[in-house]
Amino acid sequence: xxxxxxxxxxxxxxxxxxxxxxxxxxxxMLFVPIIVYEIIFHFLPMxxxxxxxQDYNVADGxxxxxxxxxxxxxxxxxxxxxxxxxxxxxxIGLLKATIGFIAPIIFALMLSLIENKKFKRFCQTLSxxxxxxxxxxxxxxxxxxxxxxxPLTMLLTNIFGLTNQNWFANxxxxxxxxxxxxxxxxxxxxxxxxxxxxxxxxxxxxLHEAAAIDGxxxxxxxxxxxLPNILPMIMMMFVINIGTAFVAGYDNILLLYMPSTYxxxxxxxxxxxxxxxxxxxxxxxxxxxxxxxxxxxxTVLLLLSNALSRKTGSSLF
Amino acid sequence: xxxxxxxxxxENNMVETKTTADIIVNIIVYVxxxxxxxxxxxxxxxxxxxxxxxxxxxxxHKGLVFWPVGQANAEGYRLIFRNNSILQGYFNTxxxxxxxxxxxxxxxxxxxxxxxxxxxxKKPMTMALMLTMxxxxxxxxxxxxxxxxxxxxxxxxxxxxxxxxxxxxIMMMNAFNAIPKEMYEAxxxxxxxxxxxxxxxxxxxxxxxxxxxxxxxxxxxWNSWMQASIYVPNKKALWPLQLVIRQLTSENANFLxxxxxxYSRYLIQFxxxxxxxxxxxxxxxxxxxxxxxxxxxxxxxx
Numbered sequence: 333x334x335x336x337x338x339x340x341x342x343x344x345x346x347x348x349x350x351x352x353x354x355x356x357x358x359x360x361m362l363f364v365p366i367i368v369y370e371i372i373f374h375f376l377p378m379x380x381x382x383x384x385x386q387d388y389n390v391a392d393g394x395x396x397x398x399x400x401x402x403x404x405x406x407x408x409x410x411x412x413x414x415x416x417x418x419x420x421x422x423x424i425g426l427l428k429a430t431i432g433f434i435a436p437i438i439f440a441l442m443l444s445l446i447e448n449k450k451f452k453r454f455c456q457t458l459s460x461x462x463x464x465x466x467x468x469x470x471x472x473x474x475x476x477x478x479x480x481x482x483p484l485t486m487l488l489t490n491i492f493g494l495t496n497q498n499w500f501a502n503x504x505x506x507x508x509x510x511x512x513x514x515x516x517x518x519x520x521x522x523x524x525x526x527x528x529x530x531x532x533x534x535x536x537x538x539l540h541e542a543a544a545i546d547g548x549x550x551x552x553x554x555x556x557x558x559l560p561n562i563l564p565m566i567m568m569m570f571v572i573n574i575g576t577a578f579v580a581g582y583d584n585i586l587l588l589y590m591p592s593t594y595x596x597x598x599x600x601x602x603x604x605x606x607x608x609x610x611x612x613x614x615x616x617x618x619x620x621x622x623x624x625x626x627x628x629x630x631t632v633l634l635l636l637s638n639a640l641s642r643k644t645g646s647s648l649f
Numbered sequence: 650x651x652x653x654x655x656x657x658x659x660e661n662n663m664v665e666t667k668t669t670a671d672i673i674v675n676i677i678v679y680v681x682x683x684x685x686x687x688x689x690x691x692x693x694x695x696x697x698x699x700x701x702x703x704x705x706x707x708x709x710h711k712g713l714v715f716w717p718v719g720q721a722n723a724e725g726y727r728l729i730f731r732n733n734s735i736l737q738g739y740f741n742t743x744x745x746x747x748x749x750x751x752x753x754x755x756x757x758x759x760x761x762x763x764x765x766x767x768x769x770x771k772k773p774m775t776m777a778l779m780l781t782m783x784x785x786x787x788x789x790x791x792x793x794x795x796x797x798x799x800x801x802x803x804x805x806x807x808x809x810x811x812x813x814x815x816x817x818x819i820m821m822m823n824a825f826n827a828i829p830k831e832m833y834e835a836x837x838x839x840x841x842x843x844x845x846x847x848x849x850x851x852x853x854x855x856x857x858x859x860x861x862x863x864x865x866x867x868x869x870x871w872n873s874w875m876q877a878s879i880y881v882p883n884k885k886a887l888w889p890l891q892l893v894i895r896q897l898t899s900e901n902a903n904f905l906x907x908x909x910x911x912y913s914r915y916l917i918q919f920x921x922x923x924x925x926x927x928x929x930x931x932x933x934x935x936x937x938x939x940x941x942x943x944x945x946x947x948x949x950x951x
Contacts, residue, residue: 343767344769344771349769356766358844359763359766363768366756366760366774366818369813370778373810374781376790377785377786377787377794378786378790379790380791380794381786381787383789390796442682445674445678452682455683455685455686459685461689461933464868464872465693465926466894466926468891468895469891469926472894472918473692473922483712486711486712518688550674609788609878616789620787626787635783
């Protein structure tokens with residue numbers, strides 16, 4: 333049995349540490365930078381989470397600050413602001429994971445129906461642009477466009493008869509959520525469609541040919557051939573989306589919201605940021621507690637989505 | 650690839666009988682796709698044209714600006730060169746982008762190479778990298794570590810955190826793994842050490858993936874603002890361009906409501922946005938293909 337195991341082991345696993353270090357010490361040295369980097373920027377902060385259970389103050393550090401147990405979590409969930417932030421995060425996350433997720437797929441399918449290759453390529457290139465424009469600029473553009481008398485506001489007023497107002501100051505329920513959703517779609521519809529366009533171009537032409545000979549129209553072929561063929565890709569992307577839905581993509585809100593609309597625009601991410609770096613007095617421990625909650629939910633979602641993707645046969649790791 | 654060519658040939662040669670419904674669907678699809686493309690550029694066009702407009706007329710103008718309103722001029726751009734904080738911000742952004750990209754790329758390449766070799770650290774390091782993808786300490790604990798290292802308020806807090814990540818390291822590892830084994834053996838036999846093999850022999854061959862990572866690093870640092878708002882909020886001399894723009898536009902929002910606004914300040918906001926976007930838009934046609942390929946490869950790998 334032992335002999336069999338030894339035969340299975342190959343390369344580095346078979347050699348002892350001593351011979352390994354002697355033989356490949358240069359490669360081991362190459363690991364040093366990333367180990368230092370990971371420790372400083374990833375692993376030390378993980379231990380730093382203990383501050384969520386302390387009344388942390390900078391002068392006393394981790395070892396001198398008093399332990400307070402779950403006090404900060406009690407503050408978070410006992411107050412009004414944090415549950416509201418959770419609700420907004422869930423609402424925006426759900427909108428993004430559904431409507432925001434489908435938009436690039438529809439765009440890719442529409443592109444696949446276009447026969448003129450030059451026109452298709454041109455439109456695709458233009459649609460990539462917003463993805464590369466800085467968040468600060470995108471947000472300032474949207475603020476201008478949706479301000480009172482702004483171009484988009486005028487459009488909404490003239491076509492749909494909505495009141496001429498500063499839409500970002502509106503704290504009615506779906507307004508901010510929809511604006512943020514629309515902004516996300518505007519930024520990512522072109523770039524997000526790349527994967528699907530690539531997957532569609534991989535579909536064998538024979539399938540389409542056979543179907544066309546049998547009299548299937550373009551639309552029928554799209555629903556019966558193209559869509560089923562890219563379904564695995566759609567499933568995979570959906571799972572990734574769900575996994576990061578709670579954590580990623582809320583930073584632009586910092587550039588858009590204002591105190592009078594916190595009730596609809598505050599999210600767990602922005603709450604975490606504001607408690608520590610939002611100006612005024614910093615409550616580092618409260619921020620760390622809120623950040624820990626966000627991380628834990630994010631990890632759970634990622635693990636769940638990975639388990640889900642194993643079932644569908646395309647696991648992430 | 651052969652299949653693709655066949656598909657294209659077939660699409661070109663086939664005479665398809667189109668029903669009226671097909672034609673209507675076609676028209677709708679063309680219009681919708683064109684609309685998406687148009688919507689993607691209109692805001693930028695609006696800013697570009699506004700930047701050449703006359704400040705006073707522009708402020709009174711409502712709706713989109715398709716062509717410079719008032720007397721067309723380049724006053725906004727002239728003002729940029731007289732504004733020290735914008736010039737300083739532009740300079741800072743360039744310095745940050747270069748250093749961030751340099752550190753990030755070197756770290757990813759070196760780590761990727763080390764991971765691609767057969768060592769005892771390969772498995773534990775991959776696990777550690779996966780772990781950092783799964784869970785993060787969060788904003789404040791990270792801030793506290795940098796603070797205790799004395800990095801807060803310095804350039805290091807802006808160019809080191811986030812310069813590489815597990816994805817980049819693993820992408821580089823795959824690139825090194827894809828190079829034929831014989832290449833490594835040959836360079837070993839010729840007496841090249843690991844460093845020579847890495848930098849002179851294999852890295853040039855892994856640059857397809859490498860350039861994708863470089864582009865990602867350049868764009869993310871060029872556009873970043875939050876890191877600076879956390880680590881150098883009070884040191885204006887260290888602000889990157891994006892933070893300067895943020896302050897300029899948010900100040901202007903209040904400022905323009907005053908009874909006697911300064912129109913040139915309104916203009917400068919458009920000019921500086923163009924100045925910030927221009928390098929990326931100009932570079933875009935050159936890197937588009939590479940970014941697309943990288944995106945597809947990265948996605949296929951998961």
